[in-house]
């Protein structure tokens with residue numbers, strides 16, 4: 387990976403975007419997209435004067451159409467740039483806007499790379515201050531390509547605390563460190579469950595994530611509890627930060643946004 391990052395064309399900013407923040411995870415299903423979507427909404431909420439964009443680069447399993455309730459096909463500008471779809475005040479772009487919702491995407495690596503190229507260079511972002519980039523699970527071609535082509539503020543890693551998830555997160559983190567991408571920190575998702583009756587917070591897995599962050603010398607940015615309200619709002623296409631802005635869950639994402 388180190389060899390691949392060297393000697394390549396210079397990183398070029400995205401037109402219309404000031405800062406680019408990646409959201410990545412080692413494993414799938416740990417809540418990376420949920421975090422990316424809510425982080426975007428939370429950034430907008432804590433800094434209302436800033437313009438926030440959300441770019442979903444997961445070609446095989448795009449989440450933004452569902453989570454942001456956006457299903458139209460983007461219009462084009464006169465010079466063939468795709469105009470982001472907007473909901474909840476966030477400019478959004480996703481490969482999911484360009485392919486049929488119900489058909490499987492069967493693409494070879496090269497097709498994925500040319501699709502990614504379009505998502506990076508042919509979107510008419512409108513004065514975006516923070517672009518949150520949701521990435522596919524794991525660390526693969528898409529990540530390498532993003533790192534090689536874009537100037538990045540840094541990456542937020544999302545993990546659940548199970549040993550298996552933490553282990554893959556460690557490998558991902560080492561890759562980002564080797565490629566000189568600043569790790570903004572780690573979000574621990576779904577470690578705790580709060581009892582709806584007595585409000586006791588139960589920790590499910592223990593301290594795997596803390597061991598990882600101290601080993602890597604990076605911050606544990608935020609703990610996001612496992613909460614049915616998060617799943618429900620996500621499935622309804624409205625991030626909890628927007629749906630229940632005064633909830634403790636929304637506050638947790640806003641605290642995260644202040645640290646990013």
Ligand code: ADP
Nearest residue numbers: 414415416417418419420611612613616617620
């Ligand atoms: P990933 O992007 O890592 O594959 P997702 O963000 O798609 O993961 O989340 C996977 C599932 O877990 C979704 O159904 C989502 O609603 C749910 N989920 C994510 N985070 C939480 C949470 N903190 N509490 C409850 N459900 C969550």
